[in-house]
Each structure stands twice: as C-alpha cells, then as structure tokens.
C-alpha cells in the first residue's frame with residue numbers, strides 16, 4: 001500500500017540528535033515528525049525552537065511540526081523561517097481555528113489539525129476544505145511509547161467517509177502507538193500517513209524497521 005512514513009524524533013536519543021538525523025537521512029522514511037510540547041497543553045516538554053532551527057538545517061527529509069502548545073499562532077512565522085513544511089495545530093488549543101488555519105496557509109506552509117482521542121471528527125466539518133491533513137491522535141498526547149487506543153480505527157474510517165463524501169483529498173495521519181499491526185489496521189481504515197516513534201527508535205536496527213514498515 002502506498003503511504004507516507006514519518007518517524008517521530010520524540011523517541012530518538014536526544015544526546016545524539018545529529019547522528020539520529022543522519023540515520024534517518026539515509027533511510028526510506030518519507031518525512032520527519034517533530035513533536036513540540038509546552039508543558040501546558042500536555043504534561044511534558046520536548047524540543048525547543050533552537051533545536052528545531054538546527055535540526056532543520058541537517059535534515060534531508062521534509063519536516064512536519066506537531067504543535068502540542070497553547071497559542072500556536074504566536075509561532076507560525078518562526079516555524080516558517082525554520083523551513084517547516086507542514087504545521088499541525090491542535091483543535092483543542094485554538095479558539096479561532098479557522099483564522100489560524102488561514103494564517104498558516106498565508107505563510108506558505110501546509111496545514112494540519114490534530115484531534116485528541118476524545119474529540120469527535122465532526123468538529124472539523126466546516127473547515128475540512130481548508131486542510132491538507134487531519135492528524136488523529138491514537139494515544140493521549142504528551143509521551144511516546146504509549147498503548148494504541150483501539151477506538152481510533154473507527155474514528156479514521158468515519159473521517160475517511162466524511163472526506164470522500166465532500167470529495168476532498170485531505171490526508172489522514174495517525175500518531176501514537178503505531179507498529180506493524182496497528183499501522184496496517186490504520187491504513188486499511190483510510191489513513192495515508194503513519195507517524196512512528198518508539199517502534200522505530202527502540203528497534204535493534206531502526207533503518208531495517210523503517211524498511212519493514214514501508215513494506216506494509
């Protein structure tokens with residue numbers, strides 16, 4: 001099946017990020033997923049803006065930023081300057097969601113909206129036309145290595161139906177607890193972008209694991 005594989009750097013070795021990026025540069029990964037956390041929207045803090053700036057200089061892969069931060073609109077220009085290709089914001093952090101979506105597009109980036117596990121897909125009905133992708137969180141955001149929430153399967157398949165009904169080609173990205181088994185399930189449900197963190201970085205040979213996943 002043709003799909004996009006985006007390793008999440010969250011589970012990489014943060015003491016050796018440069019080497020980790022070099023490994024990914026030489027792998028079959030399609031894109032790189034950067035989890036940005038603020039300790040407010042989610043109970044964790046990950047990488048900061050300076051790290052994103054430097055990572056973007058050495059990555060050969062296009063970069064996606066998954067913003068788990070309040071007031072994401074404050075940082076749109078900075079992420080654009082760092083060369084981020086797709087900026088994904090959380091529905092739950094945006095009072096003026098439509099306005100922020102348009103600001104991201106005006107800044108020349110592709111735009112995604114992420115939904116927490118408890119947030120129904122219907123909240124996006126009136127902005128779906130504006131989106132390049134919807135990110136379905138299949139764990140509660142904040143940490144890598146969590147267990148996949150099975151309800152995400154029907155959520156993706158309902159979203160796929162809504163996208164088809166509206167005759168759109170919006171991408172569906174799934175993030176959290178993805179491995180060979182859950183990844184296959186989600187592709188069957190209608191996802192076309194898989195974000196994979198711990199399953200790749202905790203593998204004995206991450207390059208081989210990426211290759212194996214690409215073969216799904």
Ligand SMILES: O=C(CO)[C@H](O)[C@H](O)COP(=O)(O)O
Pocket residue numbers: 008010011033035066068139140141142143144145146175176177178195196197198199
């Ligand atoms: O957004 C995230 C957590 O909030 C991460 O992208 C996600 O959890 C990936 O890690 P894993 O594949 O280990 O679940």
Ligand SMILES: [Co+2]
Pocket residue numbers: 008033034035066175195
């Ligand atoms: Co993520």
